[in-house]
Amino acid sequence: MKRSGLAVIALLFIAATLGAQVPGVDQATIARIRGEAITNSQAMETHWWLSEAIGPRATGTPGYQAGADWVMKKFAEWGLANIHIERFPFGQGWSIDRFSAHLLTPNAAPLIGMPRWYSPSTKGTITSDVVYVKAASEAELAKYKGQLTGKIVILQAARPVRMLQGRIVLEMTEADWAEAMKLPDPKPAASPASPASPASPASSAPPMTPQQFAALLQRFLVAEGVAAVLDRGSDTDMSAGGSDLSWQTQRVDGGTIFPGNGGSRDPKAPQQVPSATLAVEHYNRLVRLIEHGQPVRMELNIQTRFHPETDPAGHAFNIIADIPGSDLADQVVILGAHFDTYPYATGATDNTTGSTAMIEAVRVIQQLGLKPRRTIRVALWAAEEQGLIGSREYVARHYWDAKTSTPKPAHANVQAYFNLDNGTGRIRGIWGQNNTGAMKSFEQWGVALKDLGWRSVSPRSVTSTDHGSFDNAGLPGFQFIQERLEYNSRTHHSNMDTYDHVQKDDVIQQGAVAAVFAWYAANTSERLPRKPLAK
Ligand SMILES: [Zn+2]
Numbered sequence: 001m002k003r004s005g006l007a008v009i010a011l012l013f014i015a016a017t018l019g020a021q022v023p024g025v026d027q028a029t030i031a032r033i034r035g036e037a038i039t040n041s042q043a044m045e046t047h048w049w050l051s052e053a054i055g056p057r058a059t060g061t062p063g064y065q066a067g068a069d070w071v072m073k074k075f076a077e078w079g080l081a082n083i084h085i086e087r088f089p090f091g092q093g094w095s096i097d098r099f100s101a102h103l104l105t106p107n108a109a110p111l112i113g114m115p116r117w118y119s120p121s122t123k124g125t126i127t128s129d130v131v132y133v134k135a136a137s138e139a140e141l142a143k144y145k146g147q148l149t150g151k152i153v154i155l156q157a158a159r160p161v162r163m164l165q166g167r168i169v170l171e172m173t174e175a176d177w178a179e180a181m182k183l184p185d186p187k188p189a190a191s192p193a194s195p196a197s198p199a200s201p202a203s204s205a206p207p208m209t210p211q212q213f214a215a216l217l218q219r220f221l222v223a224e225g226v227a228a229v230l231d232r233g234s235d236t237d238m239s240a241g242g243s244d245l246s247w248q249t250q251r252v253d254g255g256t257i258f259p260g261n262g263g264s265r266d267p268k269a270p271q272q273v274p275s276a277t278l279a280v281e282h283y284n285r286l287v288r289l290i291e292h293g294q295p296v297r298m299e300l301n302i303q304t305r306f307h308p309e310t311d312p313a314g315h316a317f318n319i320i321a322d323i324p325g326s327d328l329a330d331q332v333v334i335l336g337a338h339f340d341t342y343p344y345a346t347g348a349t350d351n352t353t354g355s356t357a358m359i360e361a362v363r364v365i366q367q368l369g370l371k372p373r374r375t376i377r378v379a380l381w382a383a384e385e386q387g388l389i390g391s392r393e394y395v396a397r398h399y400w401d402a403k404t405s406t407p408k409p410a411h412a413n414v415q416a417y418f419n420l421d422n423g424t425g426r427i428r429g430i431w432g433q434n435n436t437g438a439m440k441s442f443e444q445w446g447v448a449l450k451d452l453g454w455r456s457v458s459p460r461s462v463t464s465t466d467h468g469s470f471d472n473a474g475l476p477g478f479q480f481i482q483e484r485l486e487y488n489s490r491t492h493h494s495n496m497d498t499y500d501h502v503q504k505d506d507v508i509q510q511g512a513v514a515a516v517f518a519w520y521a522a523n524t525s526e527r528l529p530r531k532p533l534a535k
Helices: 005-016 027-039 043-054 062-077 138-142 174-180 210-223 280-291 348-367 389-398 409-413 436-452 467-471 487-491 504-523
Strands: 081-088 093-105 113-115 126-132 152-154 228-231 238-240 248-250 275-278 297-307 316-323 328-338 374-381 414-419 427-431 456-458 477-482
Touching (some): 027 504, 043 348, 043 504, 062 348, 093 280, 126 228, 126 280, 228 297, 275 280, 328 348, 374 504, 409 414, 427 436, 427 504, 477 504
Parallel strands (some): 427 456
Antiparallel strands (some): 126 297, 427 477
């Protein structure tokens, strides 16, 4: 079914007549929406401007602002209503100005790497020996006292690099699909508590947690005047497919890196040593050279920029625009996706694809001059990557009073929230979040999308993206089921989240599915059932 673009177009009008009868929704309109979304798609053009022309859109950076300016201008051109931003406090933003790493001894060699998120800058281009610090405790660390000033430090052992033998591209097999379609097995009951082991007389102080040791290590490195720390990222090359499923893919290595945090958006947080993540193959060589007693010298330049929060209303903002409804205009169907990205590439699959699909869906409906009964709203969130902050702020502002744990009046007016945030792959269905009433409607709506690769609705509840902010507040919030493809093996939060890894036909399909779902939700004569509010 994938990437059979022409066949899809040929089937377009036949299939559209096969949609289920949904009271209030005219199948001819569904056919027109599909036609505009497939044959006149602007999705890849929108995607290119946001990803490649503008670049990364990390929250609190000029890149995010530039992306917002571009998309709001488009919304205005298309005649959307209520175009505005909603600010919230975030902290400082961070972007990369320059990065270079070169091995000097034993031979000159450029190294692949990226500064860690929120790393401070080195003092210009530095040249230094590399020291391998092997310390798992405060006592072991103390041995290095006075030896690290001005040095480039590495802390991790080499990690074996495997051939690409495992699963790399996650296209759902029938077994994967079967797992996705059923509720997770109940967690095994906790085994009866084992008798407490007798306290060892040697351990007078409780052992440190890994977090406590990491904080102690960072304080030590700062105090010793270390020039920079280099790492190679995770200890494993396996990556979960997400949505609490057992699917795993092998990460590709080979220059693809997944840097972690090297500082904080809180300007008052303790200072850290400048840090960067190197490609594992390049990092491993440093370790092996040092373990063979060979001197290792490097030249390193990390130049990063902090963007202070100067706006009293906050540094981060969500972007909102509406297609106003008619007789049910107070009720709203929200199409949402996070607009912020990681700083390492162009955010092509996380989440320019999801944002593009939702932007395209409102373009399609507006282009056709269609007037929905309920208001269709597009919401592009900031600061998802820091913990769904933008969508949570929106829900708190409009729908849910966190102080009293009670719904606000507008809570009753949300017909549905639909989210997209799992990369470039085709939409196969939707996670039902245990809302059996809504799932029945989605099964009916999906009939009109079967020829585009739609399969079914899963009862599972999934987490970790912005529909969760709605679901947690008792609102009907949902995330579409997507093919993960290379999302977890290559692009998600890496330096290779680029346009070249975007699957064009799949992104076009995403826009079509979002537009069709928005239209059903906005026009059906029924309110989408809700789960009972958790007490
Ligand atoms: Zn994302």
